[in-house]
Amino acid sequence: MKILLVNCINLEEGARYMEDSAEHLGILYIASSLRRHFTEKELEIRVTYGPIFGSTLNDIKPDIVGLSSVSQNYHIAQRYAKLCKEKNIPVIIGGVHISTLPHTLTHDMDVGVINEGEETVVELVRIFKDEGRLPKDKLSGVKGIVFNDGEKLVNTPFRERIENLDTLPSPDRELYYHPRRGIFTSRGCPYDCTFCFSKPFWGKKARFFSPEYVVKEMTDMVERFGVSQISIYDDLFIAPRARFKKMVELIRAAGLHKKITFNCNVRPNEITDEVAELLKSMNITHVFLGIESGNQRVLKYLKKQACSVEQNRNAIGILKKHGIITYGGFIIGSPDETREEIMDTYRFIKNSGIDGFSPLMLTPLPGTPVWEIAKKRGLVSDFMDWNILREEFNEVENRHIVMSEVLPREELAKLYRKFKRLQKRKYFYLALKHPLMGTREAWRLANRQLHYMRLLFSKYKGGNSGEKSP
Numbered sequence: 001m002k003i004l005l006v007n008c009i010n011l012e013e014g015a016r017y018m019e020d021s022a023e024h025l026g027i028l029y030i031a032s033s034l035r036r037h038f039t040e041k042e043l044e045i046r047v048t049y050g051p052i053f054g055s056t057l058n059d060i061k062p063d064i065v066g067l068s069s070v071s072q073n074y075h076i077a078q079r080y081a082k083l084c085k086e087k088n089i090p091v092i093i094g095g096v097h098i099s100t101l102p103h104t105l106t107h108d109m110d111v112g113v114i115n116e117g118e119e120t121v122v123e124l125v126r127i128f129k130d131e132g133r134l135p136k137d138k139l140s141g142v143k144g145i146v147f148n149d150g151e152k153l154v155n156t157p158f159r160e161r162i163e164n165l166d167t168l169p170s171p172d173r174e175l176y177y178h179p180r181r182g183i184f185t186s187r188g189c190p191y192d193c194t195f196c197f198s199k200p201f202w203g204k205k206a207r208f209f210s211p212e213y214v215v216k217e218m219t220d221m222v223e224r225f226g227v228s229q230i231s232i233y234d235d236l237f238i239a240p241r242a243r244f245k246k247m248v249e250l251i252r253a254a255g256l257h258k259k260i261t262f263n264c265n266v267r268p269n270e271i272t273d274e275v276a277e278l279l280k281s282m283n284i285t286h287v288f289l290g291i292e293s294g295n296q297r298v299l300k301y302l303k304k305q306a307c308s309v310e311q312n313r314n315a316i317g318i319l320k321k322h323g324i325i326t327y328g329g330f331i332i333g334s335p336d337e338t339r340e341e342i343m344d345t346y347r348f349i350k351n352s353g354i355d356g357f358s359p360l361m362l363t364p365l366p367g368t369p370v371w372e373i374a375k376k377r378g379l380v381s382d383f384m385d386w387n388i389l390r391e392e393f394n395e396v397e398n399r400h401i402v403m404s405e406v407l408p409r410e411e412l413a414k415l416y417r418k419f420k421r422l423q424k425r426k427y428f429y430l431a432l433k434h435p436l437m438g439t440r441e442a443w444r445l446a447n448r449q450l451h452y453m454r455l456l457f458s459k460y461k462g463g464n465s466g467e468k469s470p
Contacts, residue, residue, distance in 0.1 A: 028171035100367035182231035268315035286325035294348025
């Protein structure tokens with residue numbers, strides 16, 4: 001039996017290499033869970049991030065296809081599912097979109113997996129292996145899925161999230177080469193940011209991989225795949241503090257801080273001199289901070305919990321004092337955010353000393369509080385053109401959903417372009433200030449863009465993009 005796992009990314013509108021800016025650990029966790037429960041003779045697993053065509057299916061000849069999709073790319077997942085259905089190949093879809101809007105499951109999709117899929121997909125593949133299909137009476141006994149039964153949509157009982165993350169096998173990175181390698185050290189989020197879907201998908205309770213598990217996985221990445229840098233994706237890497245300290249201790253004991261560099265995401269209000277010293281001691285070169293706004297009123301709207309502009313400014317100063325490069329994420333275009341408040345954010349970026357940043361337009365993604373606001377205003381629906389849900393405003397400038405009730409699209413577009421110009425200047429100065437790091441990052445970026453071009457070429461060629469590491 002053969003399964004094809006597909007990360008549905010958009011390669012259709014210009015040079016959008018950010019679609020492929022990082023490996024998709026979700027489907028690699030699924031792959032490793034399947035490998036734990038099925039032998040290679042029982043199940044062959046293939047993974048692709050690139051487009052799939054009829055020729056792809058003809059070449060690989062999968063017995064079953066698993067799709068993973070965010071909302072912005074759900075139209076692509078729908079097209080892939082239709083292509084599979086035409087060839088009578090069963091389709092299982094997972095990911096954030098179907099988990100937040102399960103009723104959008106199409107008749108070309110056999111099963112939707114809600115939230116974490118490691119245990120669920122193993123059960124589904126076992127049913128398919130035993131039955132040669134996915135019969136409705138068997139599906140009704142699987143928790144955490146949605147499926148069509150005639151004209152009726154069936155939601156099975158909720159599946160509890162995996163409590164002990166150490167029971168999971170590490171992502172199967174052998175199955176797909178990506179030039180940027182990363183790791184999750186936790187799942188779940190206790191915060192209530194207006195724009196983020198992490199909490200609905202992963203749950204409000206934070207769950208952590210043990211320090212031993214994390215450092216073992218890091219060591220494996222270095223020894224087996226020769227990585228030179230590891231990105232730590234989750235925001236809760238430095239919490240709880242005792243766990244963070246233990247991870248740093250184990251990283252240093254393994255000598256990883258001498259072999260590779262790290263970068264990570266952190267919450268600004270967690271940054272202290274002690275934390276910065278620990279980050280530096282494990283060879284963190286740069287961190288990404290979810291700052292969001294330079295205006296206190298707007299910041300409170302976006303992030304809810306106690307987080308101040310001054311805390312954000314202090315976090316940048318502390319990190320820079322310890323020689324750590326800082327990047328920040330900022331969001332403009334909240335419903336009642338004025339031009340002057342947006343300019344507060346612009347001035348914060350200019351004057352805070354932050355080294356680089358990414359500006360995004362507030363986008364109503366399914367599962368977020370801002371989605372419900374947009375839905376009440378008639379700006380979105382559960383059956384819409386998903387492609388316009390782009391946080392990069394310039395990608396779909398004339399169609400991007402505008403949440404602002406006080407600024408017209410044209411004014412927001414001008415402001416966004418102003419931020420993008422500042423972004424380019426910041427990165428130029430950063431390269432001048434840190435030429436060695438700039439050279440390394442340029443090399444890594446070139447590798448990622450080359451990887452993207454390979455995927456793009458596979459689209460025009462009409463064939464399959466290579467899955468395994470070269």
